Each structure stands twice: as structure tokens, then as C-alpha cells.
Amino acid sequence: MKNTFLLLIIIFFCQNVYSQYYYTYSSTPDSANIYMNGVFKCQAPCKVKFNWKEAIDDKILIELKVDGYEVLKDSLIERPKRIPKIIKATLTPAIPKIEFDSNSVMVVFDRFISDVENNKIIGHKKSLKKDNEDIIWKSASIPDEETFAKKFYDYLQEAGIQNPFTENKKLFSDPDKNFKRRPRYVIGVRLIDIETNIYEIHKKYVVFGQNAVGITKMKLEWQVFDRSTGKVALKKLTEPIYKYRQGMYYFIATIMPTFELGISQLFHDPEFINMVSKSDDVSGLLINKDDSTKKSIVLDEITNPAFEDLSKMIQYANSSCVTIISGDGGHGSGVIINDKGYVLTAYHVVDGAQKIEVKFSNGMKLQAKLIAYDFPNDIAIIDITGEGYQALPINTTDGNNIGINVLTIGTPYELELGQSVAKGILSGKRKRDNNIFLQTDVAVSPGNSGGPLLNEKGEIIGIIQEKIAHKDVEGIGFAIPMDRAIEVLNIEIKQK
Known part of the structure; x- marks a missing residue:
């Protein structure tokens, strides 16, 4: 037993x-x-x-x-x-995990463009009965641009590459981190070609109702635009091949997986990784030059007349404060700093503009060109055609005088609101990434970007950059102080 x-x-x-x-x-x-x-x-x-x-x-x-x-x-x-x-x-496409520091350049996705002609035959569906059906490219049926962008940002996040979604989203958790860095690299992708074929398989090989196998191939041209130089810094061709098993239906479901594989191939490219892993230390670049050597910009010292009251000062300064209209229909503000027509503004106001117009308080418009800028500090100088302009003086010390009265003259929201005046006080200074910014309660709006922050003598103490708004706060504006602006733009003021 x-x-x-x-x-x-x-x-x-x-x-x-x-x-x-x-x-x-x-x-x-x-x-x-x-x-x-x-x-x-x-x-x-x-x-x-x-x-x-x-x-x-x-x-x-x-x-x-x-x-x-x-x-x-x-x-x-x-x-x-x-x-x-x-x-x-x-399985998901392999994405390299790279340790970037907080000062690595920031990257944004711009757009997905298809060069494939609408109604082009891009492949065939082949049944066991030997019947072939053309697969036709229909531009209207592909995922929208937002879908491509979201997927690209998902992979940026996974790789650890700096992008707008890695910024601190809690406005008031840390005052020194309320400033958002501006992206340096803008990435776009062009679909050069696509090919797909689907083959029906015998029922004994069918799993999960997937009665067909297929292959989708893409040719994707990636372009990386460097906003600090105004040039395309990198072009790369990726050719992802996606093998799939599915029902015997249209191939549309394979577009995104193939695109994702193309992202993975780009992210494994050594040139691309080297580019996006660098520190964002570009500054003081001058355009229309063969090199990035900083050139001195010499300004003659100027002084304003004595004003009887604030109203007289505003009337005088009004002629030196301008509206800047970029070629894409956007606008900002600026201020003339010498009689030759040099205008200080925020770089993002003119970034990438093929055409720049300056509108004066009397309605006159003149062409201008970008001659110098500092990308990290979002500051630029444009040059108006002609000479003999009324300019305002630069004051590099009043930015330290917390509590003084300040104002700005600019164009908030609409062009029709040009030369609007907003008053307030210089309420503080904030430090971020070793840069000091002036804080003010002056009511500023997006169109005020690039406009001057003036003291009561009509002297420029800063250039308006951005505003923070919150349901519990009226609004806080920030400006780059003039001592910083003249340093990064290499401006020299020649004494009389």
C-alpha cells in the first residue's frame, strides 16, 4: 500500500x-x-x-x-x-533614454506635411482568390496634425528631451520658475513617399481574426530649424518599415505605427542626439553675417528734455514707441533707441518673419530688417529704413529702484489699440538661470511684448517680455533690464 x-x-x-x-x-x-x-x-x-x-x-x-x-x-x-x-x-519603438540637464536646448514640433498626391495608388490588397484591389491615398482620411504632434511629444518626453511640456506648470509654486524658456529647435517632417501592400492569408494561419498580413513603408524627411540662427540646422531621411497582421481592411491603421518607428530612427541618429543634448548657450548672434562673432553696436548718448508733467513726457515718448508688424500677421511693440532708426523689441515678435513693418504713432509705416538678437534673452534690434528719428535714452540703473513709478506705451491685442499707455510700479526683481528680470504690475498684454518699460523721465529701463495671469492675480509683467540687454547685444553707449 x-x-x-x-x-x-x-x-x-x-x-x-x-x-x-x-x-x-x-x-x-x-x-x-x-x-x-x-x-x-x-x-x-x-x-x-x-x-x-x-x-x-x-x-x-x-x-x-x-x-x-x-x-x-x-x-x-x-x-x-x-x-x-x-x-x-x-511592442513599442525603441527610444534612447538620455540624461539631459535642465539647460539643454528646448525642442518643439511644428508640422507634418504630405507630398504624396491625393488619389495616388500606393499599393494593393491581394486576396486568396488572386483579386487585387488598389489602395488609394486619401489625404483627408489620414490623422490630423495634432495627432502627429502629440505622438512626437510623447516620444520627446520619453527620451528626456526638453520641450514645452517639461516646463513647470504650477504658476505660483516657485516665482523664479514662472518664466518659460523659448524653444530653440523647431522640427518638421515631410512625408516624401508611402507604399503599402496587404495579403490575405489562409484561414489555418488566422489568429485573433487577423486574416491578412502587410507591410507599410514610408520615406520621411525631418528638418530641424534653429531659431537662433534662422537656418535649417539638420536634415535627415528615415525609412521606417512596419510589418503588421490585421483584418483585410484599409491600411489607415498602420500610418501612426509606421510614423512612430520613423521617430525612433530619428532619435537614434547621432547628429540629432548631439544637437538636442547641447546646453542652450547661444547668445549675441548677429544675422546676415558669415559667422556668429558679436559686433559692437555703438549708440550716441542722448537725453530727454525736461518735462513739466507726466502727460508731457508721454506725448513726447509716444513718437519713439512703435508697433512692429511681422509678415505672418502678428504684432508687438518696440522703442527707437537712436536717430538712425534702431528699434529695441522682443525677439519672438520678429522671429522667422520674412517681412517686418514698423508703424508709427502718426500711422506711417516703414520697412525694417533684423540686424541683431539674443535668443535666450528674447531681445532684438531691428533697423528702420532712413534716419532722423526721435529716440529715447537708455537708463541702466533705475531697474534697481524698486517702488518707482513706471509705464509702457504699446499695442495690446489689436493694431487699433496702438500707443496705449499703462502705468504701474516697479514691484520687484526675479532671478532665473542667472538672469535678472524686472517685475511690474503694469497691465501688459501679448501685443505689448517688445515695448519699453519707462521711468517718469521717459528713459528706457527695460523691455517688456511676458505676463503671468491667474484668477487670483490681476497680472504680473516682466521685462529684461537694460543693463542685461546692452550686455547681451553688445551695445556701447558713446558719451557726449
Whole structure:
């Protein structure tokens, strides 16, 4: 009796150890290689047979591998039930994990453009009956630009590359971090070509109702525009190939996975990684030069007349405060700083503009060109055609006098509101990334960007940059102080 009982125990033990288990795998993308404890088993879709004696330290490590994708890992840490299991696995494109510091350049995605002609035949659906059906490219049916942008930002975040969504979103958690850095690199992508073919498969190979296999190929041209130089800094061609298994239907579902693989290829490019991992230390660049050597900008010292009251000062300063209209229809403000027509403004007001117009208080408009700028500090100088302009003097010391009365003259919101005056006080100074900014309660709006922050003598103590608004706060404006502006633009003021 004891021997019989012992024999039953041995048989039961052997059945558990040597029992066959069956896992059926399907993968996206198709044809993932399946490994168990490092031993290749098969290529998905397939049925994996194994038994518990293959376990190492009471564990079986399962890995699915496809070139260009993250390895998908799973572990069995206890003996499974003897019930066949069906698993549909989805792998994600491999994205490098790179440690960037907080001063690394910031990147934004601009747009996805398709060069593929509408109604072009880009492939075929081939059935088992040998019937072929053309696959037609329909521009209207592809995902919208926002979908492409969201996916690109997801991968930027995963790679650790600085982008607007890595900025601090809590406005009042830390006053020194309320300033948002401006992106240096703008990335766009052009779909040069696309090809896709879908093949119906025999029913005995169908898994999860996926009765077709296919391949989608893209040619994507990536362009990286450097806003600090105004030039395309990098062009790269990626050619992602996405293998899939799905129902015998239109290929539209394969566009985003193929695009994602193209992002992965770009992010693995050494030139691209080297570019976006640099510190954002570009400053004092002059355009229309063959090099980035900073040139001195010499201004003659000027003084304002004595004013009877504030109203007289505003009337006088009004002639020196201008509206700047960029070619894309946007506008900002600026202030004339010498009789030759040099105008100080915020760089983002004229960034990328093919045409710049300056509108005066009397309605006159003149052409201008960008001659110097400092990208990190968002400050620029444009040059108006002609000479003999009334300018306002620069004051580099009053930025230290917290509590003084200040005002700005600019164009908030609409062009029709040009030469609007807003008053307040200089309420503080804030430090960020070793830069000091003037804080004011002057009511500023987006169109005021680039306008002067003036003291009661009509002297320029800062250039308006941005505003913070909150339901519990009327509004806080910030300006770059003039001592910083003349330093980064390499301005010299020649004494009389």
C-alpha cells in the first residue's frame, strides 16, 4: 500500500514537472521572435510549447524581440495552469533614454506635411482568390496634425528631451520658475513617399481574426530649424518599415505605427542626439553675417528734455514707441533707441518673419530688417529704413529702484489699440538661470511684448517680455533690464 501511494506521488510529481503548456502568441508588429530563458522558441504568430522543468530558479523569462523595438518581457514565477493561453503582444519603438540637464536646448514640433498626391495608388490588397484591389491615398482620411504632434511629444518626453511640456506648470509654486524658456529647435517632417501592400492569408494561419498580413513603408524627411540662427540646422531621411497582421481592411491603421518607428530612427541618429543634448548657450548672434562673432553696436548718448508733467513726457515718448508688424500677421511693440532708426523689441515678435513693418504713432509705416538678437534673452534690434528719428535714452540703473513709478506705451491685442499707455510700479526683481528680470504690475498684454518699460523721465529701463495671469492675480509683467540687454547685444553707449 505504501509503495502504491509513493508511486502515485512520483507519477503526480512527474506529470507536473514534465507537463506540456501551450501559449499562442501574436505580435504587433508582426513576426516577433519569442525567447524563453534566452532560448529561441518561434516567430509570432506561433504556439509555444514548454514545461516547467525549463524554469531557472523557479522562473521562466519570456521575451519578444523585434529590431527597432523595445524588448517586451514577461515572467512566469509559478507553474501555470494547464489551460492553453492566447496572448496578443504589442511592442513599442525603441527610444534612447538620455540624461539631459535642465539647460539643454528646448525642442518643439511644428508640422507634418504630405507630398504624396491625393488619389495616388500606393499599393494593393491581394486576396486568396488572386483579386487585387488598389489602395488609394486619401489625404483627408489620414490623422490630423495634432495627432502627429502629440505622438512626437510623447516620444520627446520619453527620451528626456526638453520641450514645452517639461516646463513647470504650477504658476505660483516657485516665482523664479514662472518664466518659460523659448524653444530653440523647431522640427518638421515631410512625408516624401508611402507604399503599402496587404495579403490575405489562409484561414489555418488566422489568429485573433487577423486574416491578412502587410507591410507599410514610408520615406520621411525631418528638418530641424534653429531659431537662433534662422537656418535649417539638420536634415535627415528615415525609412521606417512596419510589418503588421490585421483584418483585410484599409491600411489607415498602420500610418501612426509606421510614423512612430520613423521617430525612433530619428532619435537614434547621432547628429540629432548631439544637437538636442547641447546646453542652450547661444547668445549675441548677429544675422546676415558669415559667422556668429558679436559686433559692437555703438549708440550716441542722448537725453530727454525736461518735462513739466507726466502727460508731457508721454506725448513726447509716444513718437519713439512703435508697433512692429511681422509678415505672418502678428504684432508687438518696440522703442527707437537712436536717430538712425534702431528699434529695441522682443525677439519672438520678429522671429522667422520674412517681412517686418514698423508703424508709427502718426500711422506711417516703414520697412525694417533684423540686424541683431539674443535668443535666450528674447531681445532684438531691428533697423528702420532712413534716419532722423526721435529716440529715447537708455537708463541702466533705475531697474534697481524698486517702488518707482513706471509705464509702457504699446499695442495690446489689436493694431487699433496702438500707443496705449499703462502705468504701474516697479514691484520687484526675479532671478532665473542667472538672469535678472524686472517685475511690474503694469497691465501688459501679448501685443505689448517688445515695448519699453519707462521711468517718469521717459528713459528706457527695460523691455517688456511676458505676463503671468491667474484668477487670483490681476497680472504680473516682466521685462529684461537694460543693463542685461546692452550686455547681451553688445551695445556701447558713446558719451557726449
